[in-house]
Amino acid sequence: MADPRFFPSRGPYTLAELAKIADATIAEDADPERRIRGVASLETADWEAISFLDNRRYLDTLAASRAGACLIRPELADRAPKGMALLLHEKPYRAYARVAAAFHPEARPLAGVHPSAVVEPSSRLGVEVHVGPGAVIGARAEIGERCRIGPNAVIGEGVVLGADCAIGANASLSHAIVGARVAVYPGVRIGQDGFGFAMDPTGHLKVPQLGRVIIGDNVEIGANACIDRGTTDDTVIGPGCIIDNLVQIGHNVRLGRGCVIVAQVGISGSTRLDDFVVIGGQGGLAGHLDIGKGAQVAAQSGVHKDIPAGTAVGGTPAVPIVEWRRQVAVLARLARRRADPVKDE
């Protein structure tokens, strides 16, 4: 179960209470009054812990697990060991998220400004804001209520944060207007100059970057990720987007609602993603593209063309995913044939 050194715990909860929290159904043979003390993985859980199964790959782990309780899809219930109390839910990972949050609500530092922080007098701080040691709040910045600014983070002049934002240690923001409940992880860089140069053998001339970064509500931005501000218009991150570590987002890029950008992806300048686009890890998008709603890009793919809505692509240059799989298969076959000249099809 979670190390109390880092995660103070609530509970215990009865199975009935957890079913209510998770909006799950208690399996027939489970005792609603059974007490559960915490969450754990299938491998490490003991009889007082609740776990979850979300990936069929781990069915064997389930069978060997000593977890007292488990969140599971109804159709897999018969794969659990006898005596494990089951909570049935169509989306066990989602249910687990609620249960885990009940045991371990997010820690919140005390409100107040640490004496070593530097807060410019012309800035405005909402109620119950926490400003950590060494943090810097620039002139005219506006920090929404209950925001938490981590140690040594830097909020630039004029930056606006909505309510309940969490800014990680050593992160920096400038030229940005940020919504509510945005999580900026440690080391994130937001609002610096984009890569804008009029290139020329006589010398690359820097183009003033006069746009902003606009971030919607409920966005998460992973550690050491970078989001450049716009050249003339803004760089925009739609509400509900989740952006993983070390992602690069160029100037004037626009993300719609709920996009999922996995680690180390790069999105070049002026490319636009509609809602709910998913880009796999290390994928790269050229500039000035339009990526349609719900499009999916496989990990490491290189996208050089617009993608229609709802389309999955893969490869470099990226093609529809079925085509890419065929390319992979045909190349593998040709290579095998070459290795073994007597064998033919």
Next chain:
Amino acid sequence: MADPRFFPSRGPYTLAELAKIADATIAEDADPERRIRGVASLETADWEAISFLDNRRYLDTLAASRAGACLIRPELADRAPKGMALLLHEKPYRAYARVAAAFHPEARPLAGVHPSAVVEPSSRLGVEVHVGPGAVIGARAEIGERCRIGPNAVIGEGVVLGADCAIGANASLSHAIVGARVAVYPGVRIGQDGFGFAMDPTGHLKVPQLGRVIIGDNVEIGANACIDRGTTDDTVIGPGCIIDNLVQIGHNVRLGRGCVIVAQVGISGSTRLDDFVVIGGQGGLAGHLDIGKGAQVAAQSGVHKDIPAGTAVGGTPAVPIVEWRRQVAVLARLARRRADPVKDE
């Protein structure tokens, strides 16, 4: 137009004044005394703003634009809407850079050392240097005149910065000799140990990294990029190089003049780039290579061999770009043929 919250504005300027600033020609039917109040994109510009067209992809946007004025190539002038005042220039983006800088000169913080900064007494600061809150200047460091050291940035012992450098928030430099007018963006890491280990199953033995990082004049280094110092010789970044966010430059790498290194590129140890090499986003170069003058590497390519001067390459492993395009085409054709066996060529 640029948000005055972040970008104080000069102007207005007359069309004649802007033509002079940009070294552009006023189109015949435009009024040289017309007043322009700022810059904006074609999409958002109003009749008091000047915009630019640099990419034919946006000709439709030009046609629908309400911009009062526009920088444009002469041969595209007839594609602009009636009434738009045109400034003609062969390189509109370059001309725009000058106009934008006239409206919005780079903001410069006031000279002086913030009381929360830590400046070792043995360091030397030139005139009009700005040292932001929480910044640290190590022993014997030399900071050139008019340098700006951002909040919580760390300048290591003995580091030398030429005049007019700008070091971003939370950046760190050590073991580095830096020229004039160098921009180091937030979170950049310069001068740390390279990845030097004598590898062995009995334990990887760390090799002391005894070189430096030498950076020429007018270099730009993007957010969270990393440049390791040399092992015995130096890592060298030539004058005028522009390096984008999250780039990795290994120990002993040497870049000539004016190289362009796009985001998330990785250059392995001891590889040398001659002048004006361009590496597309997420490209990777193996170690100990020689990349000739003006060579170009397509995005995401993996370079395992030397590249002759003036050659463009693509793919992994990278081959001349024409060859790579043929490989892409032939593989696509084979995959289609396999999908539809009755069709043949």
Next chain:
Amino acid sequence: MADPRFFPSRGPYTLAELAKIADATIAEDADPERRIRGVASLETADWEAISFLDNRRYLDTLAASRAGACLIRPELADRAPKGMALLLHEKPYRAYARVAAAFHPEARPLAGVHPSAVVEPSSRLGVEVHVGPGAVIGARAEIGERCRIGPNAVIGEGVVLGADCAIGANASLSHAIVGARVAVYPGVRIGQDGFGFAMDPTGHLKVPQLGRVIIGDNVEIGANACIDRGTTDDTVIGPGCIIDNLVQIGHNVRLGRGCVIVAQVGISGSTRLDDFVVIGGQGGLAGHLDIGKGAQVAAQSGVHKDIPAGTAVGGTPAVPIVEWRRQVAVLARLARRRADPVKDE
């Protein structure tokens, strides 16, 4: 030789002393009493410096070198210029590492807490710990003896560091238990939330990240690299691992002993690497994989399947390296044939 501005020097040493330090054999015609003042590369060394040859690519450089002495494999000894004093060793780079460390032992800042650092009273600092300017040590953290905490670094609540760790400038750690002699380079992010969301069109629900990061002894973690903490179990980095700059390690990943992870690699959540795995630069591993002992992944490869022990793979999707080379060869041949239709094989 190393710039005294950055690297104070010991020595000189006689060839006999260096042979002992490096566990090398003095070549017959070399004078054991010859004095050497420092280390340098073959290109820049003068007659008072010792260099090394580890890569046959540089045999011409050796022939032209003016180095006074050189560490070299016995079978290449006859390629050195006359008069160069040779120290013979089967692993010259390893021998060089010891010699270089003798001339330039790692600099250690003075013990003590800088007055601008913020150290929570409930934390515990071992003897001879150095805490640099602006560094922050959170509540209940435990810092082992002789640790060095760089300027503006942030050690989170409850974090444990073993003895002799070095934490770079602007790095941040949270939710982590770290062994002895671990080097965390500038800008590293350890212990932040993993990318854990129950994704859903109605909104991506954040899953509490309740694991830790456990790091073994003698680990090196490169600049701006990111290691997320586990979801329920821990993220584990085995002893002796070396991790290069800008690497991404997702939640619940487990690395065995002595793994080598080159720059910009991404390892997705819950993937496990056995001992001595090597991942080339920019390689990507999907989640939930098992990578066997001593497996090797070529640079830029994309791994979607488990890899058996001792296997080398390449390409995206990665296949055994021999197969990948064949794929590359067959595709190149097909593309050439297509380009020149009259030529056939």
